[in-house]
Amino acid sequence: MHSLPRLIITLTTFVMGLQAVCAHAEWFTVEEPIMGTAVSAQFWHDDNARGTALKQQVIDIMQDVDQRMSPYIDTSEVSQLNTYAYKKPVTVSDDLFAILQKAAWISSISAGTFDITFASIGYRYDYRKGERPSQDDIQHSLAAINYQHIVLDEQHKTVRFLHPEVRIDLGGIAKGYAVDSAIEMLQESGVNHAVVAAGGDTRILGDKRGKPWMFGIRHPRKPDDHAVIMPLTQVAISTSGDYERYFMDGDERVHHIIHPTKGTSATGMRSASVLTQKSIDADALSTTVFVLGVEKGLNLINGLPDTEAILIDEAGKLHYSDGLLRQRSTQPTSHKQLPQP
Template identity: 50%
Template sequence: MIRQCSLLAGYSCLVFSLLFPASAAWYQDKQGIMGTNIQVEVWSDDVQQGQQATQAVMAEMERINQLMSPYIANSELAIVNQHAAEHPVKVSKELFDLVALSIEISKETQGAFDITFASVGYLYDYRQQHKPADEQIKSLLAAINFRHLVLDEQQYSIFFSHPKVKIDLGGIAKGQAVDNAIAILQNLHIKHALVTAGGDTRLLGDRRGKPWMVGIRDPRHPDKQAVVLPLIDTALSTSGDYERYFEQDGQRYHHILSPKSGTSSYEVQSVSIIGPRSVLNDALSTAVFVLGVQQGMDLLNRTLGYDGIIMDNQRRMHYSTGLAKP
């Protein structure tokens, strides 16, 4: 590192140069993948390592997208949706394990989190502002039940025991991708990093001596933060009724559907979960959103290591017992 130093300041400048090489910096990238905004920020002392780290994160996001997107015709998930009602479909261990985890979370949340919501959910088109007719929803409600998913651990296969079942991992796959990305960064010896996929953020270490300041968006004011949290080496996921929605006849139709009704849940506007694993934060934020304030808080308060903040439909904030009000 070449620096212009005065004689008196030379010693300090030399020490600074030794501690912080020329290439020591934050390396960042942002891309649109998995239908959302992906952001990575890493600290590295080396240009090659920093660039390799950000590229590796984006590559992992795209790999998960190609594996688990229901909108990519040749993805494993799309093939399962096409054929699993006809016969068991063999899948990769990675997809099998994530579906198995989803089923376990469904059991723990009394079905509030259920990847078979897509049996009705696929009929919604938020870009085209289209919702299914009530008759369509009612005719498919019986297909929303995680118990219709029959898994064979020996064959790594998935079978649908109901002919109308579809699955969607949108409430858990991004969390999985974020966890994978952090593991990749750790293997590259990165010590300080942030990875965000939509509402899912995980932090590696601190921000070089300071906590990461992570904001939770105000659901009705996109340019404002409802809460800003100082966080270190943890993860936060937010589910909100503003992520994918449209308004029609004074009603907001958003993507977080109740598995019981096949329609949007309205008791809360957003749920944020803080915990060590993004994959669980992601699923829990959806489950708590569907459960509502009382049942959602009951779930959080009995889930060791995970806390949450709920903004209800009256814009009141609710905090789990492990969190102090700011």
């Protein structure tokens, strides 16, 4: 169940021979601030003009998703839903409908732990100003936080809200969708080696021309350090952490990952990283596992095919899903790159 056939986490050192390449072949790199985070892509292409055009296409995809999925842009599809979906069914694009279906599935397998209606109270938090809603506001808004308040009509591609104060936010799933879209575009364009990232969401296509991509999971309390470094190929990985958007209220860290049944920042974890085949799944599952905590989160991951997780709890201790533990146990001690849990 956890073999991850396309995921390569090799813990041995090896040397690869040099490969002859076309004189015009090169790595293309692009980075832009989009969707409130850093978006980047690196890929190999043997045609300079085509590679340059593909860089712009990656940016175009990311900007398109932002324009249509952001709750902070009045003309976006999500904003239109938040304004009108309680009053009447709202027709949405096929891709937004697919994202909402995926969100509903993650909600169902996690008993509502992943819930895009968290925004019904989440929008009242201002992490830049260090402001949060009162306890009375939180209690009032809890009735609106329930993914079952969202009714999807697949035949007509419409969305309806069943509670007047429901709001949705796709921050825990839309970046993963955007990363997948960019990777799929590159793959269809003949690219075989690429990495695309949007904030904590990364998807790797192939390898780095004969060697794995070295990927680091950020240390949640040391911004310039990594808690884990591992070689990866052909996989998506997403990390949700309490260090991404937060402010301190005394000794309390108030961060953006909201517990849907409490309306406050989830506790017990510092970061949750999920590895699987698509970024949309890794994105949503990393948020889900963060809220669930170590025991329930690993139980969920261990029951999903081709899916693994690396968790850091509130004490800074590392925890691994079963498949990764098995991989660690089969490697020589001197070559282990995953720290002991």
